[in-house]
Amino acid sequence: MKAAWDWHLPVETGSQQQEIVEFACDLGFDTLIVRDPSEVMARRGAELGVRIVAIVYARPSDAFAGSHPECLQRLLPAEDEIARAGHEGTPANFQLLSHRWFSIVQDGATLCFEHEASRSFLKERVSRALEIADGVAFDGFGFRNHYACFCDRCTDVRTSMAAGQPEAHEPDLLARMSETSLVAVSDVLYEHAKAIQRDAVVTNHVWPPFYPNEYYGNRLRLDFCTQTISWFYPPHWSLERVEFETAEMKRLEDVKRNTFVPFIGLYSDPYLVRSPDRVRAEFEVAARYADGHVVLCNLETPRHHPEIAAVVKDALGT
Numbered sequence: 001m002k003a004a005w006d007w008h009l010p011v012e013t014g015s016q017q018q019e020i021v022e023f024a025c026d027l028g029f030d031t032l033i034v035r036d037p038s039e040v041m042a043r044r045g046a047e048l049g050v051r052i053v054a055i056v057y058a059r060p061s062d063a064f065a066g067s068h069p070e071c072l073q074r075l076l077p078a079e080d081e082i083a084r085a086g087h088e089g090t091p092a093n094f095q096l097l098s099h100r101w102f103s104i105v106q107d108g109a110t111l112c113f114e115h116e117a118s119r120s121f122l123k124e125r126v127s128r129a130l131e132i133a134d135g136v137a138f139d140g141f142g143f144r145n146h147y148a149c150f151c152d153r154c155t156d157v158r159t160s161m162a163a164g165q166p167e168a169h170e171p172d173l174l175a176r177m178s179e180t181s182l183v184a185v186s187d188v189l190y191e192h193a194k195a196i197q198r199d200a201v202v203t204n205h206v207w208p209p210f211y212p213n214e215y216y217g218n219r220l221r222l223d224f225c226t227q228t229i230s231w232f233y234p235p236h237w238s239l240e241r242v243e244f245e246t247a248e249m250k251r252l253e254d255v256k257r258n259t260f261v262p263f264i265g266l267y268s269d270p271y272l273v274r275s276p277d278r279v280r281a282e283f284e285v286a287a288r289y290a291d292g293h294v295v296l297c298n299l300e301t302p303r304h305h306p307e308i309a310a311v312v313k314d315a316l317g318t
């Protein structure tokens with residue numbers, strides 16, 4: 001899979017929807033991952049041989065959040081306070097100023113994956129996406145606090161686990177239960193997508209990071225598991241680190257569960273964009289370890305930086 005992951009280029013009009021597919025194709029991508037694929041995108045994608053994949057988020061709709069408050073991830077009271085304080089006492093560009101790319105607590109309601117109603121809600125999203133798209137890409141499937149949910153159900157599950165393993169340490173139980181939950185929901189949604197459309201592409205981006213085990217992506221049931229090898233924000237990882245992360249994820253890859261795909265995050269803002277040479281080197285690392293599989297997020301960057309577009313085309317062999 002050579003995928004462009006984008007929610008940045010405009011897609012309001014039919015011609016814009018057509019253009020984004022054509023641009024992805026022109027750069028050499030065979031897959032375009034976007035928020036709300038349209039009929040226009042699907043049609044143009046079919047003509048050009050570009051798969052159109054819909055992003056499926058782990059966030060509830062307002063209606064679902066209102067009617068199923070028990071199905072949302074619950075934080076510790078102190079973590080709620082941290083989230084609130086982070087909003088009230090910081091400037092809008094706090095992330096940039098503080099270099100705090102991974103919030104202590106992620107904003108916004110997120111589903112707890114242990115509830116049948118949450119899974120049904122997500123299955124419905126997958127069903128709707130596949131009415132138009134060739135596949136689905138899961139985003140935001142993680143924990144707001146990066147390690148666990150404290151809703152009544154998750155707490156009950158852990159209590160039962162602890163009763164059967166009195167010698168287990170609490171942080172270990174917490175980590176194992178959380179990881180199992182993330183793996184289980186990927187099983188459910190993968191089966192659901194394939195039952196609807198056997199050749200649907202099922203992929204993701206591993207986000208937010210899961211602190212007890214940042215390399216758990218190899219356990220998720222997917223066709224392609226995209227994992228970050230270079231991140232959007234400075235300080236940019238050294239090329240040695242980019243290579244280490246790529247090699248490590250490839251080493252851990254379990255092809256019975258999914259194929260590892262390197263994810264390159266790249267924003268176009270002057271402070272965030274990386275040099276064409278640097279981007280070329282990242283694509284070279286991806287090519288060395290991942291059999292031609294790669295994801296670039298986003299398309300605004302090559303659109304606004306023709307010299308980066310040239311690097312991408314070259315790297316993708318077009």
Ligand SMILES: [Zn+2]
Nearest residue numbers: 112149151154
């Ligand atoms: Zn929960």
